[in-house]
Amino acid sequence: MARELISKNATKSVYRDGDKAIKSFCQGFPKAEVLNEALISARIEEIGGINIPATLAVSVDVDGCWSITKDFINGKTLKQLMDENPDKLDEYMEQMVDLQLTIHSKTCPLLNKLKDKMIRQISDAEGLNSVNRYDLLTRLDGMPKHVKLCHGDFQPNNIIVTDDGTMYVLDWVHATQGNASADAARTYLLLCLEDQNKADKYMELFCEKTDTDRRYVQQWLPLVAAAQLTKHRPEEAELLHKWVDICDYQ
Ligand SMILES: Nc1ncnc2c1ncn2[C@@H]1O[C@H](COP(=O)(O)OP(=O)(O)O)[C@@H](O)[C@H]1O
Ligand SMILES: [Mg+2]
Known part of the structure; x- marks a missing residue:
């Protein structure tokens, strides 16, 4: 069977080759990042x-392009399903939150700490003044330290649902151990960048199911927004800066 392209962005393409999925990175993509992605995925499998x-x-x-080969999972992404069946959004969102809670119930002591990663990101983020940066790092320092498994990029297009309804989670390169509410704040941010209605439903369900005060998750928003600035996406800048600035008056 010929290779079939299933997804493509600026730095990588994912192909299907029979029962395998091949994630192929562009020339010059850092080897360390490829190996890191494979290592983290292997740790999660364990x-x-x-x-x-x-x-x-x-x-x-031969061209020096790295790739990771995985089992191909036959199904649709949860994003596709949400787009195709808007009437089932509540049901899908509930399944998505339950899946994230299963992840948060695990530990993986060899992963990096989320807090360390966020310190690096906030220190590197462009467009923050020194007062902003100091306030954010002080806030981060005061947040409770946990060691729950956090996916770090938990959103509907990183979940594949098979015909029998089993959900597979992809794209573990950002996984760390840390505070589940920080991971939830990140999912909320990713959903907000796409669809405020989905984001609000998500936040409500996450807080209800974990018996968490919404304000506690919201405290992480300026921090996850500042961390997201390191992705340099001009289309996100306005929303991210607005959230970062909330730090000033909270
Ligand atoms: N093992 C797999 N089986 C089936 N589809 C996959 C698999 N891995 C990736 N995909 C598809 O490719 C897309 C991008 O893969 P992903 O690992 O999330 O990379 P990216 O870093 O580009 O987001 C996914 O949303 C999914 O549609
Ligand atoms: Mg992905």
């Missing part, structure tokens, strides 16, 4: 109890 496509190989082709 935990058990979360459906993730098994990593089968890491390779490099």
